[in-house]
Amino acid sequence: MNKKVVIAFLFMFLLTISTGVYGVILSNTEPTLFWFAVPAGNITEPKVLRGPGPPINLTPIKVDIDRFTPLKKFFNPNVVEIGTHWIYNYGKKPVILRIELINCTLPVKWDVSANFPFDEKTHTFTKPLMPGQRIDGLVFHWIFEIPPELMNKPIIYQGGVKLIDANTGEVLTFIPIEIVRGELMRGGS
Amino acid sequence: MNRFEILKKNKWRYISFIIGFLLLVSPFALLIRLEFWITGNLAEPSIHYACLRMPIGWIFRGAVNYLISRPEMTAFIIGVLGLSLFLGPIFCGWLCPVGAVSEAISRIIPLPNKFRIHIKDTNITSALRYGFFAGYITIYILIGLKLSGDWIGSICCRFCASTILQNLAAGIFGWLLPTYGSIEYWGTASIIVLISWLIIGGIFTYGGRGWCLFFCPLGAFSNLLYKVGAKLGFYRITYNKDKCSHCKKCNLVCPMWAIKSDHSVETALCINCKECVNICPTGALTMKWGKENATK
Numbered sequence: 001m002n003k004k005v006v007i008a009f010l011f012m013f014l015l016t017i018s019t020g021v022y023g024v025i026l027s028n029t030e031p032t033l034f035w036f037a038v039p040a041g042n043i044t045e046p047k048v049l050r051g052p053g054p055p056i057n058l059t060p061i062k063v064d065i066d067r068f069t070p071l072k073k074f075f076n077p078n079v080v081e082i083g084t085h086w087i088y089n090y091g092k093k094p095v096i097l098r099i100e101l102i103n104c105t106l107p108v109k110w111d112v113s114a115n116f117p118f119d120e121k122t123h124t125f126t127k128p129l130m131p132g133q134r135i136d137g138l139v140f141h142w143i144f145e146i147p148p149e150l151m152n153k154p155i156i157y158q159g160g161v162k163l164i165d166a167n168t169g170e171v172l173t174f175i176p177i178e179i180v181r182g183e184l185m186r187g188g189s
Numbered sequence: 190m191n192r193f194e195i196l197k198k199n200k201w202r203y204i205s206f207i208i209g210f211l212l213l214v215s216p217f218a219l220l221i222r223l224e225f226w227i228t229g230n231l232a233e234p235s236i237h238y239a240c241l242r243m244p245i246g247w248i249f250r251g252a253v254n255y256l257i258s259r260p261e262m263t264a265f266i267i268g269v270l271g272l273s274l275f276l277g278p279i280f281c282g283w284l285c286p287v288g289a290v291s292e293a294i295s296r297i298i299p300l301p302n303k304f305r306i307h308i309k310d311t312n313i314t315s316a317l318r319y320g321f322f323a324g325y326i327t328i329y330i331l332i333g334l335k336l337s338g339d340w341i342g343s344i345c346c347r348f349c350a351s352t353i354l355q356n357l358a359a360g361i362f363g364w365l366l367p368t369y370g371s372i373e374y375w376g377t378a379s380i381i382v383l384i385s386w387l388i389i390g391g392i393f394t395y396g397g398r399g400w401c402l403f404f405c406p407l408g409a410f411s412n413l414l415y416k417v418g419a420k421l422g423f424y425r426i427t428y429n430k431d432k433c434s435h436c437k438k439c440n441l442v443c444p445m446w447a448i449k450s451d452h453s454v455e456t457a458l459c460i461n462c463k464e465c466v467n468i469c470p471t472g473a474l475t476m477k478w479g480k481e482n483a484t485k
Contacts, residue, residue, distance in 0.1 A: 004313055008316035012318075012320025012403065016323075020328045020342055020343070023343070023344055026377055027347070032376065068377070069377040075380055076374065076375035081374040113369050114232055115230045137230065139237070139369070143371055
């Protein structure tokens with residue numbers, strides 16, 4: 001076999017494998033996707049919630065924009081995306097979930113699509129999520145836009161997300177979210 | 190033959206590109222909309238529900254549960270692959286909006302060809318293409334065997350040209366209709382994909398199909414099946430060397446660099462777009478069914 005052909009094949013094979021490795025590195029520096037589940041209480045440190053589905057890794061979300069890559073810093077440093085494809089009910093009763101982002105003064109866009117009815121005004125999934133089930137076909141993103149005057153602050157956003165039982169007002173899960181500069185980040189995607 | 194004549198001769202293909210865009214990309218996504226309407230799915234239709242990448246990974250990692258739980262994606266991929274066996278990669282050549290947009294940009298921007306990447310040896314192009322495909326499925330096999338650990342991950346969603354297309358479409362058409370996607374956020378991987386797909390793979394690649402050639406698992410898989418289908422005598426391109434005048438016009442119009450040095454066509458690369466068939470002045474390149482002259 002032609003030597004050039006073998007080299008071309010191996011080059012692209014290794015480039016692809018390297019891309020997979022780089023993807024993992026990126027997920028540590030630019031985390032975007034997290035797992036959510038109820039009821040999990042106040043998540044102050046990483047926790048694994050076990051239930052009828054897969055084990056759910058819940059973790060406080062901290063995004064450090066100083067850890068962004070030079071490419072991200074150059075083109076789009078002031079926009080942070082945090083989201084999920086997985087919201088599970090590991091409780092024992094059906095729940096109508098309302099989602100609340102607390103203490104947030106940053107401009108934030110809610111981008112939500114699911115095979116589950118969602119009221120964009122109240123941020124509520126209006127159908128009960130049954131025990132052991134997850135919200136089907138969920139694509140849920142918050143896109144935070146950081147104003148220029150906040151870009152140099154050490155703490156840009158400190159708040160979190162509450163997953164609330166819309167009928168009783170009970171907070172089922174609280175996950176802290178921080179957007180900071182210059183701190184090591186925890187979490188994953 | 191100038192650009193306008195090429196456009197005229199291939200008008201059905203370019204119309205088909207627009208149809209492909211309308212069928213799959215939000216806010217239109219008419220095919221997905223129809224499917225959601227039939228199945229009662231409440232999600233916002235978008236190209237993600239006709240994923241060009243994930244189900245291929247699921248096949249190779251043996252994730253039957255994923256294939257079953259996302260029947261729309263599974264059906265779409267199996268449909269495209271099935272068509273490729275019998276009719277060649279016509280989805281790639283005629284409908285895929287990801288390939289269509291990069292090809293269109295390449296044709297619209299009048300960059301001299303000397304500034305464009307063009308590998309003329311089809312063996313090297315094929316080696317690069319299937320090197321990527323082998324790497325892609327290796328990652329999924331490792332994930333399936335639980336050997337990926339924390340050191341390697343899927344390159345599906347993070348490095349996805351469909352997502353970039355969908356987000357750009359949301360930016361362009363979002364004012365017109367409610368749409369899925371958002372143009373505000375650009376992560377490192379999405380910037381890399383934008384550059385690889387539209388700038389290097391589109392503007393700076395001859396034919397504008399750099400992403401399709403080197404980074405699309407569905408395209409590579411489709412062409413493998415086309416190669417098998419062509420051997421079995423299904424719909425395929427054929428080359429008659431006695432009729433060939435060696436004018437090299439086919440070489441000039443092929444967006445997939447599939448014309449070999451002897452002017453026959455490499456089925457591991459060809460997307461049955463028929464650009465070469467339409468430009469061939471002597472009829473040396475034709476489309477055929479049947480066992481006769483099936484490619485060896």
